Amino acid sequence: MTVPSEEFAQQIIVAKEFTDAPGARYTADGPKSGEEFLDDFLRPRFLLAKEAGGLLLVDLDGTWGYASSFVSGSFGALAREFGTDTVRKHLRLKSHENQILLEKIDIEIDNEGRRV
């Protein structure tokens, strides 16, 4: 899922555009939740990238870590909505700091996408 050299139609730098302290799963759980990230950033830009037939790059570096509930509420929910294959086709993740985080999100996308 990580190919930093490709051309990207859309890009999200989480720490810069959203927050450096991602929160929980739902908006009701508190600020900067996965749901908020999905609604305001991830889904709209993913759709733009998909329509352009291009890729969305999500830069995950520079934050204080991602709770599993945040990952599930954003990336997992995106996979539930569009399916694993579509998400894999149009989404690229970048983290130079934490490779394990990339694996964690990959597993989430795989697991949640299968439920579609």
Place this chain on the structure above:
Amino acid sequence: MYRWSAWILCIFFGCVIGVSLTVILLFRFSLSIDSTLSILSLAQLAVTLFLAFYIPLVLDRYRNTRNQLRELLIEHSKNLLSTITDIKETLTTCATKRNTSDEDKMIIKTKFMTAGYQLQILEQRLKSDGGEKCFEMLKPLKEAYFDYDRAVTGGSLYGNGNVDWQLWRQQELKYWQFQCYILDMVQALHKNHS
């Protein structure tokens, strides 16, 4: 295969040197058979003495390097377990207090980040120095790590902040599973490198 080739080459060169020395001493310097045999015995003694000191030194150095690598890998595994244990203890404190502050949540999240880095380093080290068997053991260990992460940060802890009996029990179970995998790996490292 390489070891056998090295043995054969050593024997071959030993014979070549022995025969050449004999021929040179006998024909080039026209020495008697007795003198030639004495010189050859001396040369043989010198080579035997050299090997008697050199081989144990090489073996000792090789064993030390393997021991250091093993200790390093075990140290990395223990560091990872220690970070996960810190998370478990923080969570137990939260369960005892029956609430979780934002500070607690932040501590747990950053500890998971640290554990992620440690797991990454362990993976790199095992890939280069751990041996195939130990590297294969990393896959279930990683799965246990992700399970533990999901059990702690995937539920109500990061929702309403509530650490109920269900969450605490689930994370406790996942923690012991993770610990089992780490200890299995440490044991395998001991076996592989001994």
